[in-house]
Amino acid sequence: MTSERPLPTVIGPTENALRALLTKTLATTTIETYPAWVTLNAAARADESGLRDRWRVAVSDALKVSPEVVDEVIAALAAEGLIDLDDTLTPRGRAELAAARSAVAETTARLVEGVKAEEQDVTRRVLDLVRGRAEELLSA
Secondary structure: OOOOOOOHHHHHHHHHHHHHHHHHHHOOOOOOOHHHHHHHHHHHHHHHHOOOOOHHHHHHHHHOOOHHHHHHHHHHHHHOOOEOOOOOEOHHHHHHHHHHHHHHHHHHHHHHOOOOHHHHHHHHHHHHHHHHHHHHHHHO
């Protein structure tokens, strides 16, 4: 059975709804924006892995923004006391990120409740394929 709806007309509204849901979920924490969420998660991974040299580039790539935009987000997070000047999470930053991750995990569990594991696997594969192609087109 083939749907008449082009895939982007499903992906776009889904992306918008998911971003709005994430923003609503994060509003219950001190991490109020999607760029701040991505940046703090990347900084935490860099802290854990010891890979401090490329994490800013990874954030820029993930958000599809310039390094200067990432620098602005980091400066705002530093002003809020969530990140140190050496780009490591402060104790407050770690605590706030843990609380935000918990809230996001709870929301995510409710979001995918009743969706079979096999369906989730297919969705991941298809979306990874589409994202990869979109990134190829962006870099062309």
